[in-house]
Amino acid sequence: MAVKDSRTEQQIKDAAKKLFFTEGRFKATTQEIADAAGVNRTLVNYYFRSRDQLFDQVLKDARLQMDSRLEATADEKNFRKKIEHFIDVFMEQARNYPYLDIYMVSRLNDDVEKQNEILTDIKKTDKLKLFLAEIEEQMKLGTINKMPPVQFFINMLSLISYPQVMQPLLKKVFRYTDKQYQQMLAERKAIILKILFR
Template identity: 70%
Template sequence: MAVKDSQTEQQIKDAARKLFFTEGRFNATTQEIADAAGVNRTLVNYYFRSRDLLFDQILREARATMDMRLEMAMSTETSFRKKIEHFIDIFMEQAFTYPYLDTYMVTRINEDVEKQNEIITDLKKTERLKNFLRDIEAEIKKGTIEKMEPVQFLISLISLLSHPVVIQPLFKKLFQYSDRQYKQMLLARKEIILKMLFK
């Protein structure tokens, strides 16, 4: 049996990540992944056993990277508003790198109860969500945020960020935006979102 080469494995993952999450080709075949990686199709199966297992692995890695960066941003010793600014920056950076990642996540969550349970379990295992809701509640008491349930603030933040990313193919056509124009519009949303969420 051939010895697995980490460089080839990474090459396959990078190609699949680009096809799935940068180009939005969720139905890309094993052969298309192999062609994009410049390897034989049998190597994709050798390293990952199936296209779906490869998909799951790169999704897990993308989520883990995002979670780690958000954890670092939210744990810094700075004001709550600055933490939210960091949160928005990280979210936007990922959206520009992988514009179809959120679309895939939403699709997968809606059609897969097991995936819903996995995400809920992951969130329950960490204290980050509870701490974040406590931070929101503290800011409401300070008067920097309108009085509301902390969950409403969190849902508003995520919705304001993710909806324009998920719906971007439609919005680009509707408003006749180029990729560059749409990116500029998304970047301009940072200040708009902050003004909407904070007093």
């Protein structure tokens, strides 16, 4: 039996991420993934057993990467800076993987088991509860408008993710090139902060 090579495994995962989340090719075949990685198709099956397992692995890696970047702000005391960093992390991920949010939404709608897995991950920590409590405290201080903290959180996520999820359509509607669309997204951070903060 051949010995697994972590470099080859990573090469396959990187190729799959590019196809799935950068190019939006969710139905890419094992052969297409192998071609993009510059390896034989049997190696993809050897390392990941199936295309779906590879898909799950690269999705998990993308989520872990984002979680670790968000962890860096956990101790940030300045709420506005924390939100700025949160926006930066989400926007950078969206720039690197423009189809990740689209995939997440479609996968969660189709797969109850995947929904339960993500909900279990969220419930394992009190991070969300702590963040909602922090939002409520900021409302008391008058930094942000009063509303249920969940609404603030949903507003923030919507302002960040909607332009990413709708990117293919919005680019056509406004006749934006890739460069123009990225420029529009870059301008959104200041606009989002203006909407969220008093």
